[in-house]
Amino acid sequence: MPGTYHVVLVPESFSSLPEYSQGSSDRGPRDSVAAPSVSQAVEDKDRSCANEEDTNVVIVDEFQDTPRRPSSHCRSSTLSPTSDMLGSLSPTIESYITSQDVMQDHQMHLPGQFVEDVSQEATLLQHFRQVVWKQLFPGEPLHDNLGDHSLSAEVFEREAAEFPPLFHAMMAVSALSLAHQDGSQNMDALQYYQQAFPSLQNSIRSSEDLLSDGLFLTHFLLLVYEIAAAEPSGSNLWSHHISRLLHISILRRSTLGAERYSFVIWWVCNIDLYALLSGAGTGEFIGAMIENHLLPEAGSLLYPAGNGGYSVIYPQENDSLPILLRLYHDTFILSFQLGFLGAEIRRSIKQSSFMFIPSDRQQREISGIQEAFRGLWESPNIQYLLQTDLPKRSKDILQQSSALLHTALLFSHTSMWPGQHLGPEAFPEDNIYPHVTAILQIAESAIAEAGGAGQRFVTFPLFLAGAVTTSHEQKMVAMELLSNMTREEMGYNAATTRYILQVVYEQQAQRLMSAGHALNVDWVDIMDQHDLQVVNFG
Structure with a gap:
């Protein structure tokens, strides 16, 4: 009916858009059970109030996406010298760009207008600075002159001012942390998290936006949120955000030539590795990084980073930290090979109708990886450092490497296939x-x-x-x-x-x-x- 109406957007309005539809298979009970308990209640209340109080209010159930030819700027082959890698990125670029067209007549408000109480945002921002930041990136730099590659809470705030989805992601993680600290419900965190998706649709306007630090850091924080907020039963969207980060990272490296926040890439790799070992993931992120020679160097493992994206190494660490960073790098690669082999063996089991015994090749590969671990850790340099009083960060990375070593060896002897404890090769x-x-x-x-x-x-x-x-x-x-x-x-x-x-x-x-x-x-x-x-x- 002709007239002037108020259009109300709810998270479900965007469920059919690519940002939601991609990775929907990853949605588990948290989307089908826990989320509706919060968002559905809010939606029902809004619908009830709208229907009872104002007939001129229209709640949009679903946006209908319309195809649009990508702009010549998006189709430009000059974006990447490695078109084979970027071929898989095309759907991602199109999903961001075309869905932005659909929403251009429904501009989102500035982040501060999403909640009624502005003081709540101030509280969450302060909590992000004082608590969340230290939870994300432990260890303060010893000096401030670290160059353009230094990541700080101020960098997040500056990027969020230009890229609203990052603001929502920051508020979501901060609200979750605050709710856990206070022992309260995390309804505000979920609300901010859900707002990030339509905001992403509205904020990606060109291919340059796909290269932005804001988009990269947004998906990183959304990944952190998914893992931190995960419930015991079922999957969540963590793999969706890792997939997005993979596409964005490849695009940034192939176009910009380097990744300024390489230690964030390493963090995502660690998440992907442990997901692979647990059976929750496939190791897609690490596999693509290694296959395309994009895995950051060992020298960029730690925060803080200086110019060139390399970890800052202080004078007292010169004799130990570079060696130990390489140790972690090599231990990580061997652990990934082991996890990938374990996933291969378990896939073979599912495809076999008979009692499964690993092939001779697989047994040799397991033994070869175990021997490589021993050779790596029994080298004279490492044995010397194991007996040395190390600076704190050197000690921390050695501790982390040791945990990964023992985890990988334990996995190799017990968890490569069911019944490994009972077979002739039982450890x-x-x-x-x-x-x-x-x-x-x-x-x-x-x-x-x-x-x-x-x-x-x-x-x-x-x-x-x-x-x-x-x-x-x-x-x-x-x-x-x-x-x-x-x-x-x-x-x-x-x-x-x-x-x-x-x-x-x-x-x-x-x-x-x-x-x-x-x-x-x-x-x-x-x-x-x-x-x-x-x-x-x-």
Whole structure:
């Protein structure tokens, strides 16, 4: 009917747009159960009020996307010298650009107008500066002259002023952290998170926007939010944001020639690695980085970064930190190879109708990786540093490398395929015990020394140690340490991981009571049966 109407947008209005539709298969119970409990209630209230109080209010149920020929600027082949890599990016570019056209007549308000109470935003911004930033990037630089590649809370704020979706992502992560700190509901965090999606649609106006720091940092924070807010049952959109970050990272590297925030790429790689080992992910991000020679160098692993994107190394660290960064890099690559091989073996099992035994090639590859680990860590330089009193950051990266080493070796001996404990190649329990003990000791030290900021790299190692050990005492220690981590963490990642470990332990206990042992209870199978995922910060 002709007339003047108020148009109301709700998160569901954008559900059919590419930013929502892509990765929809990743939506699990958190989208189908938990999210409606908040967003649906708000929507129902808005609809009821609109229908009862004002017949001139129209709530848009769904935007109908319309195709539009991409601009010549977007089609330009000069964007990338590696068109084979960017071929897979075309749908992403088009989804951002064309959906922006659909929404250009429905301009979003500035970020500050999304909530009624402006003071709430001020509180959240202050919390982001004082608390969230330290949870994200532990360790303050010793001086401020770090060049253009230095990332800080001020950089986030500056980018958010120009790129509204980043503001929503910052508010979402900050609200989640504050809700966890206060023990309250995270409804505000979910609201901000949901607002980021339509805001993304409206903010990407050209191919230059796809190269922006704002877009890169937005998807990084949305990834952090998804992992921190994850609930025990089911998947979330973490893989969607990793996929987006992969596309954006390839585009930035191929066009700009370098990534100024390489240590963020390394953080995403760590998330992807532990997701691969847990069976939640495929290792797509790391695989693409390695295959296309885009994995950042070992020298850019740590925050803060100086000019060129390389980690700042202080004088007292010169004799140790470069060597230990290379150690972590090489340990990481071997761990990825192991996780990728484990995923291959488990795919073979699902395709086989007979009792599965790894092929001779697969067995040789496992042994080769294990031997490579030993050769790497038994080198004279590393053995010397293991006996040396190291500067703090050198000690921290050595600790992180050690946790990854013991996790990878433990995984290689227990979790490459179901029943590995029982086969002819079964690793003696006496040899498993030291790896579990080492992980527990490293985790206890990391939690005591670093609190919530530096403990995230031990979350999956603790889960694996608790899942594969046959010692009741060690299982209890693993769960207790995960409980200790929940006090200082940003959201609920450690709590979710502990819950899943509890489910695994209960299944193992039931089998122990009935069969006298639980060696044939596979933790990966249990997680599949209960639709559980372990995705950690890394």
